[in-house]
Structure formats: C-alpha cells, structure tokens
Amino acid sequence: MNRRQLIAISGLLVAVIAAFAYLQLNLAELSSARTATLLADYLARFWPINLGAAYWHQLGHATLETLAMSAVGTLAAALLAAVIALPAAGKLGPLAYLIARGGLNLLRAIPELVWALLMVLAAGLGPNAGTLALMLHTTGVLGRLFAEALENTPTTPAQALRHSGSSATQAFLYGTLPNLWPQWLAYSLYRWENNIRMASVLGFVGAGGLGQMLYVSLSLFQEANAASVMLCMLALVVAVDSFSRVLRLRWVIA
Amino acid sequence: MQLQLSGVGFTHADGHVALRELHLQVAQGEQIAIIGPSGAGKTSLLRLLGCQIKPSLGQFQLGTQQPWQHSPRALRALRSRIGLIHQQPPLPPKQRVITAVLAGRLGQWSLLHSLRNLLSPQDRQGAETALARLDLADKLFQRCDQLSGGQLQRVGIARVLYQQAELMLADEPVSAMDPHLAQHTLRSLCAAAAEQGSTLLASLHTVDLALALFPRIIGLRDGRIQFDLPAQAVSPEQLSALYANERLASPASTALNPLRIARC
Numbered sequence: 001m002n003r004r005q006l007i008a009i010s011g012l013l014v015a016v017i018a019a020f021a022y023l024q025l026n027l028a029e030l031s032s033a034r035t036a037t038l039l040a041d042y043l044a045r046f047w048p049i050n051l052g053a054a055y056w057h058q059l060g061h062a063t064l065e066t067l068a069m070s071a072v073g074t075l076a077a078a079l080l081a082a083v084i085a086l087p088a089a090g091k092l093g094p095l096a097y098l099i100a101r102g103g104l105n106l107l108r109a110i111p112e113l114v115w116a117l118l119m120v121l122a123a124g125l126g127p128n129a130g131t132l133a134l135m136l137h138t139t140g141v142l143g144r145l146f147a148e149a150l151e152n153t154p155t156t157p158a159q160a161l162r163h164s165g166s167s168a169t170q171a172f173l174y175g176t177l178p179n180l181w182p183q184w185l186a187y188s189l190y191r192w193e194n195n196i197r198m199a200s201v202l203g204f205v206g207a208g209g210l211g212q213m214l215y216v217s218l219s220l221f222q223e224a225n226a227a228s229v230m231l232c233m234l235a236l237v238v239a240v241d242s243f244s245r246v247l248r249l250r251w252v253i254a
Numbered sequence: 255m256q257l258q259l260s261g262v263g264f265t266h267a268d269g270h271v272a273l274r275e276l277h278l279q280v281a282q283g284e285q286i287a288i289i290g291p292s293g294a295g296k297t298s299l300l301r302l303l304g305c306q307i308k309p310s311l312g313q314f315q316l317g318t319q320q321p322w323q324h325s326p327r328a329l330r331a332l333r334s335r336i337g338l339i340h341q342q343p344p345l346p347p348k349q350r351v352i353t354a355v356l357a358g359r360l361g362q363w364s365l366l367h368s369l370r371n372l373l374s375p376q377d378r379q380g381a382e383t384a385l386a387r388l389d390l391a392d393k394l395f396q397r398c399d400q401l402s403g404g405q406l407q408r409v410g411i412a413r414v415l416y417q418q419a420e421l422m423l424a425d426e427p428v429s430a431m432d433p434h435l436a437q438h439t440l441r442s443l444c445a446a447a448a449e450q451g452s453t454l455l456a457s458l459h460t461v462d463l464a465l466a467l468f469p470r471i472i473g474l475r476d477g478r479i480q481f482d483l484p485a486q487a488v489s490p491e492q493l494s495a496l497y498a499n500e501r502l503a504s505p506a507s508t509a510l511n512p513l514r515i516a517r518c
Binding site: 178 | 304305306330331332333334335336337338340344345346347348349353357358360361362363365368369372417419
C-alpha cells in the first residue's frame with residue numbers, strides 16, 4: 001500500500017466517523033442486546049399474517065385496484081407517448097419539437113409521488129389520483145424513449161414507399177412501424193413493471209390501492225394486516241414480471 | 255409508360271456530376287438493360303426516371319407530362335404508377351412477406367384500407383400469385399429477416415409485380431442470386447412486364463444476362479450514353495471500350511467480389 005492510498009483510506013475513515021457523530025447515531029444502543037430483543041418482538045408481531053376471509057376480500061379488491069391503476073396509467077401513457085413521440089423526434093418541424101421535448105421534460109422531472117400529491121388535491125382521494133399520477137410521469141418517460149427509438153429507426157423502407165406514391169402516414173405504418181413497435185412494447189412493459197411497484201407506494205399519499213391499506217395498517221399498529229398486504233404486493237410484482245416476460249419473449253425477442 | 259429525356263444532366267449537391275447531356279426515348283412496353291462500369295451513373299439514371307431526383311438540366315417527360323411541374327399531389331399519383339426494385343430491398347426486418355408485397359399498392363389505397371390491411375392482409379390471393387411467379391409462394395407468412403439476400407430481392411420484385419406498375423425500374427435486381435436463379439428471375443420479371451404492358455428498365459452488372467434477355471441495351475459510362483443499340487448489334491469491341499481501364503484500375507476489387515464482375 002503506498003502513501004497516497006493510506007491517506008485516502010484514513011481520510012475516508014475520518015469522514016465516516018464524523019458523519020456518525022454529526023447524525024448523533026447511538027451506536028452503543030444499536031448494538032445492545034435490548035435492541036435485538038425489541039427488534040425481534042416487533043418482527044414477531046407480523047406473524048401470523050391475517051388470513052381472515054373478510055380481510056382478504058378487502059385485500060383482493062385493493063390488489064385489483066393497484067393492478068388496474070398501473071395498467072390503465074401505463075396504457076394511457078403509452079398511447080399519449082406514441083402521439084407525442086412524432087413531434088418529439090422532430091418529424092413535425094422544429095417548433096413542435098421544442099414544445100414536445102419541453103412538455104416531456106416537465107412531465108418527467110416531477111416524480112410520481114409528487115404528481116400523486118397534486119392529483120389527490122385535484123381529483124380527490126382514491127385510485128383516480130393514482131392513475132393520473134402514474135400516467136403523467138410515465139408519459140414523460142415513455143415519450144422520450146419512444147422518440148429516441150423513432151429517431152434511430154432506419155428511414156429507407158418508408159422512403160422507398162414514399163417513392164412509390166404512398167402518403168407519409170402510409171409510409172410510416174408500413175415502413176417504420178414494423179421495426180418500431182417491438183421496441184415501444186418493450187419500453188412500455190418495462191415501465192409497467194416499475195409502475196406496479198410505484199402504484200403500491202402511491203397509496204401512502206392517499207391515492208388508493210394496496211399502499212393505502214398498508215399505510216392504514218401500519219399507522220394503527222396492525223402488523224398482521226400489514227404482513228398480508230406485503231404478501232399481496234410481492235405476489236403482484238412477481239405475476240406482472242412473469243407476464244411481461246412472456247410477452248417480451250413472444251413479441252420483442254423472437 | 256413512355257418516357258423521353260432531352261439534354262438531361264444531374265449534378266449532386268457536392269458538385270459531382272453524375273449524368274451529362276442524356277438523350278433518350280423509350281416507348282411504351284419496351285424492355286431495356288442498362289450496363290456500364292461501377293460509378294457510371296446507372297443508379298442515378300434510374301432514380302431520375304423514378305422521379306426521386308430532379309434533373310439539374312434539360313427536359314424529362316414521363317408519359318405525356320413533365321413530372322417536376324406537377325403539384326405534390328399529382329406527383330404522388332404519378333409515382334404510384336412507378337415500381338422500384340432495389341438492389342438491397344428496403345423491407346422492415348420484422349415485417350411479414352405478405353404485408354411487404356401488399357405494400358406495393360399503398361399508393362392506390364385509401365388510408366382506411368391500408369389500416370385494415372395492416373391488421374389482417376386483405377388480398378392473400380394477389381400476394382401469393384405475385385410470389386408464385388418467383389417461386390416464393392411458400393414464404394408468404396415468413397418474416398423478412400428470415401430470408402436470404404436473394405429471396406429478399408425476389409420479394410422486392412414481387413411487390414412491384416403486385417403493384418402492377420406501368421414503369422418498372424430495377425437497380426441490380428438479381429445481384430444476390432446465383433447465375434441460374436438470376437436468369438430465371440429476370441426471365442420471370444421480363445415476362446410479367448410484357449404481360450402487363452409495362453415499360454422495364456434494369457441496370458445489370460452481368461453483361462451476358464443483359465444481352466440474352468433484353469432486346470435493347472444502353473451502355474453508360476461517366477454519366478454519358480456510350481451506345482444505345484439492339485442487343486444483337488452490340489459488338490465485343492464496344493463492350494471492352496465500355497469497361498476499359500476499370501479492370502486495370504482496380505484488379506483487386508474485381509477478384510474479391512466475384513458477383514459484381516463486369517463480365518460473367
């Protein structure tokens with residue numbers, strides 16, 4: 001070990017110690033036996049999970065709500081993004097390009113949670129707000145990805161069709177879209193997977209679904225109920241991941 | 255479709271002169287092969303005839319009209335009667351062969367019909383007939399990226415046959431095929447053009463094929479028409495003059511690329 005590395009490592013150590021001191025973390029308490037017991041006690045309260053039929057009925061409803069929120073939000077965002085992608089890829093002139101890119105940047109810059117807070121104020125508590133929030137942010141993300149995929153798609157097939165007398169729209173449908181839509185589908189599926197996780201969190205700000213149930217159960221110290229909710233979240237994420245994997249294998253990779 | 259060039263020249267944006275002072279008359283239903291060394295301007299000539307590039311000089315008349323005096327709408331209508339066969343057919347890799355062939359008639363279809371045809375092909379019979387002439391009927395539902403270069407070229411030809419273009423312009427249409435298949439394919443193309451009464455111009459690197467299948471031969475060199483003769487009147491001396499120096503200047507490239515040698 002040379003001198004310079006030695007200085008770097010000791011500097012790093014000093015920084016870590018200083019950070020602990022600044023945050024006033026009680027390391028002694030963190031490593032005490034009492035903390036371990038308390039932690040074990042708290043974790044034990046999550047078991048056994050609540051398997052009551054009435055509660056699971058409620059849970060099933062919330063799961064469907066979360067699924068619907070993410071699916072509708074993503075689908076609407078994909079449709080909007082497909083429309084905005086044309087100007088955002090510069091196909092409709094420089095002015096439309098600037099407006100579309102600016103709009104997409106704005107939508108993307110504001111995170112889903114902030115959109116959800118705004119939408120809860122605008123549209124009231126519940127899944128409407130969550131769906132709108134997901135749609136707005138995802139439109140920003142997908143619009144940009146779609147536009148970049150469109151820019152990178154070869155133009156010769158569409159050009160050749162134009163030279164044989166087809167209109168710009170027809171040339172896009174037959175010359176550009178066949179190469180483009182598998183990429184668009186792949187991006188949409190990926191965002192859907194993200195959104196299903198996000199949809200479970202949006203409930204914390206009152207936007208419906210499983211998140212809202214988790215927030216309520218944790219706030220009321222009903223850990224058994226919370227465990228059931230988390231189990232549902234896990235199942236939902238796994239289900240959507242494998243569903244989109246099947247779609248990807250069928251349409252994107254093949 | 256008949257066409258006429260008088261004193262036509264074309265200069266690229268970078269100043270390179272591709273075509274000079276061309277005079278040419280083609281009657282309805284004629285079949286012409288364009289031969290000449292690489293860089294002679296064969297592709298530029300075909301693109302000019304296909305109304306893709308505007309002549310920098312002279313007069314170009316297609317049918318009874320001058321295409322570059324048309325409104326964009328009328329130019330589009332005119333282009334839908336022109337079929338282009340490319341050396342590397344620009345077909346989307348993920349598109350099915352049937353859709354690629356049916357796209358030939360997009361210029362004649364309404365947007366609604368194009369959309370319906372995209373969702374489910376509306377004229378399977380028509381696509382199958384066009385492909386069958388080129389022995390590709392069994393590839394109807396394959397995707398374009400599953401085909402070889404020669405098969406793709408034949409799909410491109412089938413698209414123009416389905417289009418029933420009145421003017422067919424083929425740029426090295428059989429360059430990716432073996433000699434036997436190339437001859438068979440060109441023969442089918444010529445026969446189909448004759449049946450439809452279409453005018454056919456094809457640029458070819460294989461002189462023997464051009465002389466055997468086309469009644470009229472145009473020799474192009476340095477953007478000028480070197481000769482324009484019936485096939486049987488083309489002499490070996492004229493051919494060696496047409497390709498002179500080219501083989502001397504770059505013997506390595508001809509040896510490396512046997513499919514593109516001037517003489518076969």
